Amino acid sequence: MFSERLKILKEKGLLREIKDRSSPQGPKIRFDNREYINFSSNDYLGLSSHPYIIDKVKKSLDAYGSGTAASRLLSGGSTIHKELEDKIALFKGTESALVLNSGYAANTGIIPAIADEDTAIFSDELNHASIIDGCRLSKAKTIIYRHKDVSHIEELIGKDNAKRKIVITDTVFSMDGDIAPLRDIYNICLRWNSEHGTPNSTLLYIDDAHGTGVLGNGRGALSHFDMKPEPSIIQMGTFSKALGSFGAFVAGRRDFIEWILNTARSFIFSTALPPGVIAASMAALELIEGDTELIQRLWSNRDKVAHGIKNIGYDIMGSETPIIPVRTGTVENTLRVSGHLYEKGIYAPAIRPPTVKEPRIRITVTAAHTDEDIDRLIEALREV
Ligand SMILES: Cc1ncc(COP(=O)(O)O)c(C=O)c1O
Numbered sequence: 036m037f038s039e040r041l042k043i044l045k046e047k048g049l050l051r052e053i054k055d056r057s058s059p060q061g062p063k064i065r066f067d068n069r070e071y072i073n074f075s076s077n078d079y080l081g082l083s084s085h086p087y088i089i090d091k092v093k094k095s096l097d098a099y100g101s102g103t104a105a106s107r108l109l110s111g112g113s114t115i116h117k118e119l120e121d122k123i124a125l126f127k128g129t130e131s132a133l134v135l136n137s138g139y140a141a142n143t144g145i146i147p148a149i150a151d152e153d154t155a156i157f158s159d160e161l162n163h164a165s166i167i168d169g170c171r172l173s174k175a176k177t178i179i180y181r182h183k184d185v186s187h188i189e190e191l192i193g194k195d196n197a198k199r200k201i202v203i204t205d206t207v208f209s210m211d212g213d214i215a216p217l218r219d220i221y222n223i224c225l226r227w228n229s230e231h232g233t234p235n236s237t238l239l240y241i242d243d244a245h246g247t248g249v250l251g252n253g254r255g256a257l258s259h260f261d262m263k264p265e266p267s268i269i270q271m272g273t274f275s276k277a278l279g280s281f282g283a284f285v286a287g288r289r290d291f292i293e294w295i296l297n298t299a300r301s302f303i304f305s306t307a308l309p310p311g312v313i314a315a316s317m318a319a320l321e322l323i324e325g326d327t328e329l330i331q332r333l334w335s336n337r338d339k340v341a342h343g344i345k346n347i348g349y350d351i352m353g354s355e356t357p358i359i360p361v362r363t364g365t366v367e368n369t370l371r372v373s374g375h376l377y378e379k380g381i382y383a384p385a386i387r388p389p390t391v392k393e394p395r396i397r398i399t400v401t402a403a404h405t406d407e408d409i410d411r412l413i414e415a416l417r418e419v
Contacts, residue, residue, distance in 0.1 A: 048366040049387055059084040060279075062403040064382065071382040072408045074398045079249050079357050080322075080329045081403030082279030088318040095314030103307040108296075111307030119317050123284045126254060126320060127272075128264040131292040132284050134313070136305050138244050138273035141283035142169040144301030145271060146203070148294065149238070150175035155197035157188055159204045161211060166203055166242060175201075182208075185219045192227050192237070200227070200237040206256030207245035210391045212351075212358030214250070217241065218260045224267060235267040243270055248277025249356060253323040253330050278323070280315035282308045333357060333402040336409065340400045343413035352395065360386070360395040361416070369394040372419050379415040 044050040058065040060083040064073045082088060095115065105111035116134055124132040135141040146169030150156050154175040158166060161182045170177040176197065180187045192200060202224055204215040217239075224237040243255045251258025255272060264270065269287045274280040285295060296302065322329070337357040344351055350362040363369040366387050373385040373396055386397045398412070 048370055049389075062401060062405070062408060066382070069380070071377070071380050072404075072411060074381065074383040074400065074404075074412060076401070077245065077276035077399060078279050078403075079277040079333055079399070079401050080279065080319075081401050082277070082319045082322065085279065085319075085322065087322060088279065088315050091314045091318035092311045095310045099310035101311065102309055105307065106303060106305060107307045108303060113310055113313075115310060115313045115317065116307060119313050119320075120284070122317060122320055124286055126324070127257075127270050127284075127286040128254075129270065129286040129288070131289040132286040133292050133295055133302070134308065134316075135283045135285065135299070135302055136308055137281065138163075138242070138271075138275060138283045139165040139168075140301035140305065141271050141273070141285060142166050142242065143172055144169075144299035145269075145285055145295055146170055146240070147173035147300070148298040149240075149269075150201055151199075153198040155195045155200050157191055157200065157202045159183065159208075159215065161208050162203060162205050163209055163242060163244070166205070170203070183213070183215055185216055185223060188220060189223050192223065198236070200224075201240055202237070203240040204242070205245070206241050206243045206259075207249065207356050207358065209245055209358065210386060210395070210397060211360055212354035212356045214246075214256070214259070214355050215241075217256055218262060221262065221265070221268065228267070238267050238269060240269045240271065243272035244283075245276055245356065245358060247272040248319075248323055249330070249333065252327055253277070274312075274316040274319070278316055278319035280319055281312045282316060329402050333400070336402060336404050337400045339406070339409050340398065340404075340412065343409065344398075344416060347413065347417045349416065357400040359398040359400065361398060362393070363395055366394050369396060372396055372416075375419045376412075376415050379411070379418075381412055381415050383412070 056064045060076055060078050063070050099113050103111040120132045142165035150173040152174040156170050156175045156177045158179055160179050178191050206215055221239050224239050227237050246256035250256050266288050271285045273283045352360045352362050363372050369385040376383050383396050383398050387394045
């Protein structure tokens with residue numbers, strides 16, 4: 036039964052396979068005893084194997100053990116969980132924060148916890164799958180707006196008479212690498228509240244998974260736009276991308292965080308993150324706070340790659356960040372380009388439907404790439 040379905044996927048070029056590394060994550064990785072330059076990870080600052088972080092993780096194992104063996108609301112949490120929450124709240128400029136087990140668990144737990152049957156959610160058509168699933172799990176009505184189209188949001192909000200409204204957007208879109216116009220979106224929420232609602236009846240929920248550690252000197256999308264962490268803005272983000280660790284957070288008002296702690300099912304009914312993971316996230320935040328050079332290097336590498344790819348005639352589909360999609364047209368062509376890169380010792384995977392509507396090669400640049408890595412990528416793309 037499933038083999039027939041798999042056969043169809045294979046015929047369409049849509050069958051996915053896991054590729055397991057035999058090396059740490061990093062700018063160079065090994066598959067099948069061969070080294071590849073890696074343009075596929077979200078390890079934007081190269082922190083996933085950083086010696087300072089590894090040392091902190093080892094110490095945390097001695098102090099707290101390797102597993103947590105219960106949810107946070109039982110005995111799973113430890114004082115370093117709370118320390119990380121205090122640190123992330125300070126980092127994001129909010130009253131409070133809560134650590135959740137992954138970005139996926141955060142969106143699928145928080146959204147149903149805040150959006151009831153009296154709520155309308157307005158969601159960007161390119162929002163991450165975890166947001167889509169969070170909306171599906173909630174009892175709210177979900178209304179999709181055209182990608183980054185502020186006037187479409189305004190029109191849709193105006194037409195809807197739900198008691199509560201939430202606009203949800205990725206800050207950096209994970210497959211396109213462009214940035215949501217947060218200030219304009221927030222102004223719509225404010226205007227709607229002052230003309231039709233109560234002060235915080237329309238919330239803005241941002242998923243800053245790819246903004247944290249990358250935008251606004253690492254502090255994320257609100258800093259990038261010089262915006263304040265207003266009470267009606269909910270900031271969700273992950274430790275799993277630029278921070279090189281694992282897990283997620285949500286930051287906002289104290290009462291909001293307490294509500295999530297009491298109602299988000301993915302928080303309540305899941306074992307707390309292991310201490311090693313918490314220690315890694317803490318250490319990564321310390322590094323980012325103390326060293327903006329890493330972020331500068333990320334951006335200078337990003338600009339080199341983006342210019343190099345554009346100069347040889349490729350379309351990078353509106354990318355503004357270290358996520359650089361390369362338009363390749365058909366699934367067949369995408370597999371051909373990805374295959375050629377792989378032959379040349381470069382790993383940049385083909386991204387195909389249903390992950391995206393339009394197939395592409397998704398290149399992610401990190402601070403750890405060298406000029407030679409970048410030159411080899413551009414040369415291989417030129418050959419295709
Ligand atoms: C925008 C966005 N939100 C959420 C997630 C999920 O995060 P995690 O991998 O920590 O589950 C991802 C990454 O996959 C993402 O790109």
